[in-house]
């Protein structure tokens with residue numbers, strides 16, 4: 001008998017940390033964790049098994065199909081937006097070919113099991129691309145269908161993988177003689193910038209928010225790489241985990257979309273700075289915009305419309321801006337760096 005598991009790729013990343021801790025607490029889910037990097041010691045006992053390996057390694061993925069009954073996949077492994085711009089072709093390989101490998105694995109699993117495999121995909125506001133700052137400032141709450149003209153390799157990868165998810169779910173091998181269903185139940189969330197109190201980001205372009213906070217808590221000076229007026233949507237990690245788990249458990253018939261916006265609050269960088277300085281009066285933060293990274297952030301929406309997520313699967317963030325900082329981020333980072 002093959003053991004039933006939930007596969008988490010990119011398990012050692014920021015979302016992986018939150019997701020593994022949460023999943024291992026709320027029920028008896030057996031977690032099969034995969035990451036190209038070694039996994040943190042504290043996560044190991046929470047997983048059925050950890051495999052250090054690459055999502056581009058098809059032999060490895062083939063072995064997983066043979067050994068486990070994978071009922072759901074949280075495909076988190078990715079090269080994030082800033083890192084991806086330094087090596088776009090490698091990013092494309094990992095972000096797109098890697099996702100294709102996981103989709104293929106899901107098709108095989110669904111075939112063996114005779115039932116759909118859920119494929120949870122964390123997309124990003126990087127899938128959007130507004131042409132200039134004026135458009136961004138006038139766009140209001142951007143809907144899923146609007147402004148899908150990403151300007152980064154990462155954003156192109158995310159948007160294309162959303163399309164792959166749609167293809168595999170609805171049109172897979174549509175010319176086959178008897179029709180062919182992939183058996184994949186693809187569900188994606190376009191996340192805003194995520195802020196965790198327990199991990200620090202690496203390689204994203206919304207990182208200025210969490211970096212400001214973690215540097216202040218550590219007593220290290222920080223140069224913010226965007227202008228004070230820069231505005232992006234953000235969310236704290238517990239809400240990101242809540243969103244993933246809520247979407248996973250939503251009845252299929254209530255879902256009108258494959259890709260959903262979610263958001264929580266959207267401070268400007270100046271407002272972020274003010275809150276951080278209030279909590280850490282000795283913080284040394286200066287604004288020294290990097291114009292290339294600023295250009296990327298200026299192409300991402302200042303706010304997104306998450307009405308569909310609210311209506312279809314009851315999405316509602318636990319943390320608004322005040323609660324996020326006062327009850328989660330500030331106490332937790334203070335404790336962490338004490």
Ligand SMILES: NC(=O)c1ccc[n+]([C@@H]2O[C@H](COP(=O)([O-])OP(=O)(O)OC[C@H]3O[C@@H](n4cnc5c(N)ncnc54)[C@H](O)[C@@H]3O)[C@@H](O)[C@H]2O)c1
Nearest residue numbers: 010012013014015035036054055076077078122124191194
């Ligand atoms: N953190 C955010 O603000 C944010 C926002 C929107 C979307 N997302 C998406 O959520 C997912 C997880 O993000 P995160 O913040 O945890 O990122 P992260 O960079 O912290 O984690 C990604 C993990 O993937 C692993 N990885 C990279 N290449 C791999 C490969 N070839 N094979 C196996 N593992 C590999 C890395 O070692 C890392 O542990 C990503 O797909 C990201 O695009 C994140």
